[in-house]
Amino acid sequence: ATTPSITFIGLGPMGQAMVRTLLGAGHPITLWNRTAARAEPLVAEGARLADSPAEAVAASDLIILSLTDYQAMYDILSPVESQLAGRTIVNLSSDDPDVTRKAAAWAKRHGANFITGGVMGPAPMVGTDGMHVYYSGQKSVFETHEASLRPIGKPDYLGEDEGLAQLFYLANLDVFLTSLASVLHATALANAAGVPAARIYPRLVQMVTETGQMMDVGEDVGKNLDEGHHPGEMASATMMGATADHILTASKAAGIDTVLPSALKSYYDSAINAGRGSESWTVLYEFIKKSKA
Template structure:
């Protein structure tokens, strides 16, 4: 992470993550101004060399780059809207979690007030901030990102996804979908095997091997989705549906919750009824890509 250390930066919002962000900037040598609604949360950072701004407006004026990490987008609007500081010429990097629609609307709101705006998502826990393992996603004008990449690099591995301000939020949410799906599948299998006296620790390495193998299929399956062609090179969806029925039967016989496999089989059955039974599993993108009931 090569970056200049003479650029000043402001961090607004000093929860666990905000304090980690400010600490990383300080550790990298950046003059760092902080502000939080509850001033006491800045005490440790001040002891480490941060400057505590008396107001949010003062914090915004203190640096050309302000990192915002609050509870939600409503808090961002309330804080910036109430601030007397002009946003002209400043760059706001909003790392507050929210939706892509909120990100795009906030970008428009900030732009009308003269600010440059990048939206972001933190794919890391607070202790990882400041290391290469911390991945920080950014979306918005690339020129604004490149102008501050050296400073943002103090936080971890920084990435620019594109000009659409909503992309960071979408990637963040898609990542959560991936995480929960893997964990839920593992919990389903664990529940099944526990009925036979197999503990979670024994099953976990096998589950990890399966998950890693399936992850290897994704690039090839992505090509099918992007081309709109789903030849059954591995297995047909109707074959997978029979395996889903087996999983449901096994779960119910063992007294294990079968809601999740039933949900997935219902989607597969709809796709098969639409004439896609002889195609490969990624054809289900058509089911995932529309609201239920359409």
């Protein structure tokens, strides 16, 4: 069948939106949620509520999870792990990549297939063209279920290593959360001088969009990063570092928090002190990577 039955476990905002989308695509859906009341509206729309995790697992070959973290999966499925053999678990919850790899090994020990997912958007975007979802795990298993998963969002399959989906998700969220914090910091900097947040916030949001455009300078920056090549004709680390210093001194003078600008300035200081200030700002990559050692 093109619309096989699906068991869906976890009815937070994301799970609810996904179930609606999958029902709309014609899949028979069996639900389970720790708080059963959250299933009521979806049952009214055609889903079936299982009485127990065991009944939910038995209902479908494909089991999709949308839970707070991977511990919630163990809390729900460990008691029924002997019933997982031959089924496929697709976990769309967020967690550390290593936790997701260990979960895949756990599922395999019980004879189940395991695909990890990273959902790149909030609940209102589920099922829209703007939504995409990272997946990783055994390719043939992903391909078997790709059509069932597609209504949730555009699938972006990354490879067999089950950690990849959450690694890509976290890398995206690293940019996202840093951008959110930087906009709030910049708003506070202006606000300390009497500028209402309402006046500057929209301009800073615009800056986030423009930053993306400025980072795409027509060169293959990603390839340059891999090759350790940092041509600095347009924006040197020394020039950008001076600006980082101005942001820090202005933040101190304003009496606002300095954690973020101090971190930024320390990246530029590392490059400049190592004699690499004339290279592009991208040379920071070498010093950020180094901190891993």
